[in-house]
Amino acid sequence: MNAQKRKQLILARLEKTGDVEIKPLATELQTSEITIRRDLNQLAGDGRLYRTHGGAMKVNPLEGPHNFVNKSAIHSAAKDSIARRAAAEIRDGDIIFLDCGSTVSRICPFIRNKTIKVITNSLPILYELQNSRVSINLIGGEFDQERQAVHGKMAEFHIRKYRASKAFVGADGISPKGLFANGEKEASMTLALAGQSGFTYLLCDAGKIDRETYWRFAETTLADALITDYDLTKLKYLKKAGLRLIAAP
Amino acid sequence: MNAQKRKQLILARLEKTGDVEIKPLATELQTSEITIRRDLNQLAGDGRLYRTHGGAMKVNPLEGPHNFVNKSAIHSAAKDSIARRAAAEIRDGDIIFLDCGSTVSRICPFIRNKTIKVITNSLPILYELQNSRVSINLIGGEFDQERQAVHGKMAEFHIRKYRASKAFVGADGISPKGLFANGEKEASMTLALAGQSGFTYLLCDAGKIDRETYWRFAETTLADALITDYDLTKLKYLKKAGLRLIAAP
DNA sequence: ATCAATTTGATCGTTTTTGATTATTTGTGA
DNA sequence: TCACAAATAATCAAAAACGATCAAATTGAT
Numbered sequence: 001m002n003a004q005k006r007k008q009l010i011l012a013r014l015e016k017t018g019d020v021e022i023k024p025l026a027t028e029l030q031t032s033e034i035t036i037r038r039d040l041n042q043l044a045g046d047g048r049l050y051r052t053h054g055g056a057m058k059v060n061p062l063e064g065p066h067n068f069v070n071k072s073a074i075h076s077a078a079k080d081s082i083a084r085r086a087a088a089e090i091r092d093g094d095i096i097f098l099d100c101g102s103t104v105s106r107i108c109p110f111i112r113n114k115t116i117k118v119i120t121n122s123l124p125i126l127y128e129l130q131n132s133r134v135s136i137n138l139i140g141g142e143f144d145q146e147r148q149a150v151h152g153k154m155a156e157f158h159i160r161k162y163r164a165s166k167a168f169v170g171a172d173g174i175s176p177k178g179l180f181a182n183g184e185k186e187a188s189m190t191l192a193l194a195g196q197s198g199f200t201y202l203l204c205d206a207g208k209i210d211r212e213t214y215w216r217f218a219e220t221t222l223a224d225a226l227i228t229d230y231d232l233t234k235l236k237y238l239k240k241a242g243l244r245l246i247a248a249p
Numbered sequence: 250m251n252a253q254k255r256k257q258l259i260l261a262r263l264e265k266t267g268d269v270e271i272k273p274l275a276t277e278l279q280t281s282e283i284t285i286r287r288d289l290n291q292l293a294g295d296g297r298l299y300r301t302h303g304g305a306m307k308v309n310p311l312e313g314p315h316n317f318v319n320k321s322a323i324h325s326a327a328k329d330s331i332a333r334r335a336a337a338e339i340r341d342g343d344i345i346f347l348d349c350g351s352t353v354s355r356i357c358p359f360i361r362n363k364t365i366k367v368i369t370n371s372l373p374i375l376y377e378l379q380n381s382r383v384s385i386n387l388i389g390g391e392f393d394q395e396r397q398a399v400h401g402k403m404a405e406f407h408i409r410k411y412r413a414s415k416a417f418v419g420a421d422g423i424s425p426k427g428l429f430a431n432g433e434k435e436a437s438m439t440l441a442l443a444g445q446s447g448f449t450y451l452l453c454d455a456g457k458i459d460r461e462t463y464w465r466f467a468e469t470t471l472a473d474a475l476i477t478d479y480d481l482t483k484l485k486y487l488k489k490a491g492l493r494l495i496a497a498p
Numbered sequence: 499a500t501c502a503a504t505t506t507g508a509t510c511g512t513t514t515t516t517g518a519t520t521a522t523t524t525g526t527g528a
Numbered sequence: 529t530c531a532c533a534a535a536t537a538a539t540c541a542a543a544a545a546c547g548a549t550c551a552a553a554t555t556g557a558t
Contacts (some may be wrong), residue, residue, distance in 0.1 A: 004301045005268055022535085027308070032517055037536075047362055047381070053535060055526070070518075126372075130394060136292045138399050140389020140407045145379060150387050153411065161403065253503075271545080281507055286546075303545065304516070 001029065007039050014049055014058055021055040078205040078229040078248070083107045086168055086203055086227050087246040090114060094165050097193040098125050099184065100149035101170025103203045119162055119187060121150040137162070144185065151185040159192040167197035169223070173211035174204055177239050178220055180213040187217035199224045201246075206230040250279065256288050262297055263307055270304040304421050327454045327478040333415055334454055335476050338495075339363060339389040344416050346442040349398040350419025350436065352452045368411055370399040370438060386411070393434065400434040408441040416446035418472070422460035423453055425486050427469055429462040436466035448473045450495075455479040486488045 006029055026033045044051040049059050059085050073184055085112030090096060094114075098104055100122035107167070108128035113117075118129060121139035129136055141155030169190045173180035179202070181187035194200040196234040202223035209230045226235070232245045239245055255278055263269050271289070275282040293300040298308050323352035331352055339345060343363075349371035357377035360367075367378060370388035378385055390404030418439045422429035428451070430436035430446055443449040451472035460480045474493035475484070481494045488494055 002268075002270075002301045002303045004306055032533090035516060038516085046358075091253070136387050136392040136394075138387070138392045139404075140387050140399070140404070143375065143385040143387045145385075148390070154386075154407070155389070158403070158407070182390075223508085236396065282545090283508085283547095284506060285508085 001163050003039065006031070006035075007043060010036075010039060010043065011048060014056065019052070019055060019057045023054075025063070025145050026057075034115035037191075041175070042112050063158060079103045079106050081247055082205060082227050082229060082248040086201055087111050089166065089201065089246075090116060092116065095119065095163075097159075097169075097197050099169040099190055099193060100125070100147060100161075101203070103170050103205060107168060116177060117226050119159075119164060120195065121155055123148045123150075123240045134194045145182075147185070149189075151189060153207045156192045159196055162196060165199065168199045168203060169193055169200060170203050171208060173208050173213045174202070174220065174226075175210050175212050176216060176220070178216050179214045179218045180211065181227075184215065184217075187215055191218060191222070193224050194218075202243075204228045204230075209235070212238060219242045250280070251293060252259070253289065255284075256292060257294065258287075259288060259305075260297060260399075263305065266299075268306040270305060272303075274304075274368050299432070302315075319354040321416070322458070323344060328352045328355050331452050331454060331476050333359055334495060335450055336360050338415065338450065339365060341365065343411075344368065346408075346413045346416035346418075346446050347371065347441060348416070348418040348439055349374070349396060350452070352454060353419050356417060368408075372397045372399075374469055395433070398438075400438060405437060405441045411445060413434055413442075413446045416441055416442045416449045416450065417452060418449060419452050420457060421460045422457055423469065423475075424459050424461050425469070426461060427465050428467045428471060429460065430466045431462055432462045433464065436464060440467060440471070443467075444469050450476045451492075453477045458484070 008023065010020060010144045011031070013025070015155050018249070022033050022036050022164060025036045029036070039240045040049065040051055043049050044056065047059060049056040063083060070222075077158045079102070083106030086104075087107050090111055095117045098118055098120040099105065100120070105125050107123055111134060112129065112132035115133050117127070117135045117137060119137040119139065120126065121141070126136060126138060139150050141158065141220060142152035143149075143152045144151050171179045172182045172186075179190075181190070200223045202225065204226060206229050209228065220238055220241050220243065223243060225246055226238060227246045227248055228235075229248045232247050235245055254270050258278060259269060259274065262274070269289075271282050271285045274285045275372060278285070289298065289300055289305045292298050293305065295440070298305040302408045314349050326353070330356035335353075338359055342366045344366045345368070347356065347367055347369040349369070353372060353378065354374050357374055360383060361378065361381035362434065365380050366384045366386060368386040369375065370390070375387060388404050388407045389397045390407065391401040392398075393400050420428045420439070421431045428439075430439070451474065453475060455478050460478065469487060469490050469492065472492060474495055475487055476495040476497055477484075478497045481496055484494055
């Protein structure tokens with residue numbers, strides 16, 4: 001066990017629990033307390049954590065609704081089946097937009113072997129498609145560390161230079177009143193993507209249905225189809241609005 | 250068992266476990282520890298892995314936990330001192346371009362706590378600056394998996410929309426005939442960056458001096474300054490050409 | 499077969515990392 | 529406020545890893 005590995009494990013543990021203590025770390029990593037203390041001091045010097053008496057704390061405990069890691073942990077079964085169903089809509093040769101939502105990024109494992117082009121502003125999606133057959137166009141602009149995605153005017157401008165056959169986007173809520181987002185940034189990206197694609201799929205798990213978060217950014221008709229695990233018979237208002245409803249089992 | 254085979258096995262093992270140690274490798278591959286050390290150093294020089302005390306770790310941080318710590322990993326001392334010297338040129342408030350060379354990316358550890366804006370097309374650089382005070386603008390375009398960077402017409406277009414006070418670029422060779430690159434893609438990015446910056450720093454370790462690789466892409470005057478560990482008295486032709494020569498001890 | 503170039507291994511001095519010891523500081527509760 | 533326990537910083541020593549150097553083994557070309 002070398003210093004690098006140890007520090008990585010410490011940071012990983014910190015990421016999970018928010019704080020660490022020296023004694024447990026020393027026993028767990030099978031080294032002395034003073035070595036752990038040295039590691040923590042070095043990491044603190046790099047600004048990777050806050051040093052406390054007897055341990056350390058996360059430097060920036062960002063506990064928002066936008067924390068991607070947290071988000072992707074919940075609703076996994078439903079989201080996976082939605083993503084699988086969405087991937088089935090993709091044909092070889094397609095050029096597709098992928099939004100930066102947690103549900104949307106689940107599509108990646110199912111499209112690695114398709115010969116398509118993906119245009120995205122999401123770094124997690126880029127990671128997931130590494131070393132696959134998919135060719136990737138990364139949207140440029142201001143990088144948002146919290147959301148792990150690119151946003152801003154330049155990003156919207158970039159999108160408008162391209163045109164895709166299909167777009168897969170997410171939303172934080174959908175109701176008869178329209179589509180809802182948790183932030184302006186995501187909303188404007190979603191709008192831009194939908195505007196430049198021939199067909200827009202909206203991916204929403206049951207938890208998002210009939211939910212109205214604070215930012216209403218579009219009519220329900222922004223999307224051409226909805227893929228969800230929710231009971232479709234309760235969504236007739238969307239069918240009337242012209243959306244194709246696709247069930248994810 | 251030849252060197253090629255050994256390196257392949259090392260990389261394969263690294264891919265599986267994320268890190269390797271020298272002693273187990275030496276016994277497993279039935280060779281001496283110093284040979285393994287040499288292999289690891291060569292692989293590290295090629296950028297295929299990060300060298301650590303007693304072993305090595307995977308270079309591609311994208312697949313691991315997003316908290317890689319390579320600060321004290323063993324690097325080429327020359328490249329590190331060049332990078333440190335380059336970082337000293339950066340002031341709070343600067344807007345800087347960072348090229349995607351291996352030397353340039355080493356600047357990152359030294360600028361994490363500066364309040365600057367970095368515009369780059371390199372994913373490793375983006376990764377190194379995660380959770381730092383640096384604000385990042387990611388250049389968009391076609392993503393090149395091999396180089397872990399963005400290239401192409403859209404990328405050049407993106408660059409031309411911005412203007413930076415300083416650019417830090419690399420080259421694979423420099424001689425009185427000009428600057429040399431190993432690929433057209435890198436070369437055109439370097440040209441675009443230099444064209445949009447007020448002052449262009451060229452970072453070259455001694456191994457690149459008087460080297461002429463196959464692609465000559467610019468005059469030496471593309472750069473305004475050269476930062477190198479090479480003997481400056483032997484580079485008078487650059488001084489005559491108007492370049493500021495900066496020694497990295 | 500011969501010679502040069504490359505690769506590998508061994509040795510030695512140096513550097514880095516780690517752990518132990520001791521004095522000092524910090525936090526806690528009476 | 530004071531005393532006591534825990535954590536820390538500082539110093540030193542041992543162990544491991546490292547680079548440099550040189551010699552032996554291997555390889556490749558003539």
